[in-house]
Amino acid sequence: MRRFRNGYLILILLASPLLLSGFRQNTSAYIISGHLRKNPSDPSWYIEGVNILVKDDNEVLAKNTTDSKGDFELILPSVKGKHLDFFATGLGIDTLLIASIEKSESSSFEMTFYIPGVIKRNVLTRVVCPKCKRSNHVYEIWYGDAPVVTTRVSKSGATTYSPIYKGKYQGSCIVQPASYYCDRDKLKF
Numbered sequence: 001m002r003r004f005r006n007g008y009l010i011l012i013l014l015a016s017p018l019l020l021s022g023f024r025q026n027t028s029a030y031i032i033s034g035h036l037r038k039n040p041s042d043p044s045w046y047i048e049g050v051n052i053l054v055k056d057d058n059e060v061l062a063k064n065t066t067d068s069k070g071d072f073e074l075i076l077p078s079v080k081g082k083h084l085d086f087f088a089t090g091l092g093i094d095t096l097l098i099a100s101i102e103k104s105e106s107s108s109f110e111m112t113f114y115i116p117g118v119i120k121r122n123v124l125t126r127v128v129c130p131k132c133k134r135s136n137h138v139y140e141i142w143y144g145d146a147p148v149v150t151t152r153v154s155k156s157g158a159t160t161y162s163p164i165y166k167g168k169y170q171g172s173c174i175v176q177p178a179s180y181y182c183d184r185d186k187l188k189f
């Protein structure tokens with residue numbers, strides 16, 4: 001009997017945070033205090049007046065613009081998915097993924113982002129996509145005057161255009177903060 005009671009108590013203790021967090025997700029807003037900072041490896045990009053978007057399963061949950069220090073606040077009404085993707089966009093900046101995080105348990109948190117985003121590599125020193133955490137569909141972006149777009153014709157005869165040529169993603173002639181492109185997620189980082 002005593003063992004049974006202890007087991008029951010442990011079960012309640014384990015289950016209660018899950019119940020509480022599930023409840024909170026549906027009722028409370030998330031408040032994120034964000035800080036956009038220059039990446040020391042490439043400090044040429046500005047941090048003021050940059051639009052920051054946060055997406056959950058490709059739905060824009062909130063957006064705001066950075067102040068003169070690069071600070072911003074985002075208030076998210078509700079979060080359904082497990083991940084939050086943060087994008088920066090603005091004058092001279094194509095939409096760029098700056099972070100992809102697991103949803104936090106706490107309803108308000110602080111985060112520092114960098115522009116360009118911090119590039120992570122795996123043990124084989126290959127660049128890893130911040131969203132899918134894999135390297136096998138990641139291409140370096142090549143900025144040049146004459147982007148080469150290749151044509152692919154499928155068995156059914158449908159024509160698709162690919163910006164990937166000779167193992168590199170063909171960017172515009174205007175250099176952007178994004179250095180890599182993930183073809184799985186179709187995003188630049």
Ligand SMILES: [Zn+2]
Pocket residue numbers: 129130131132133134182183184185
């Ligand atoms: Zn990816």
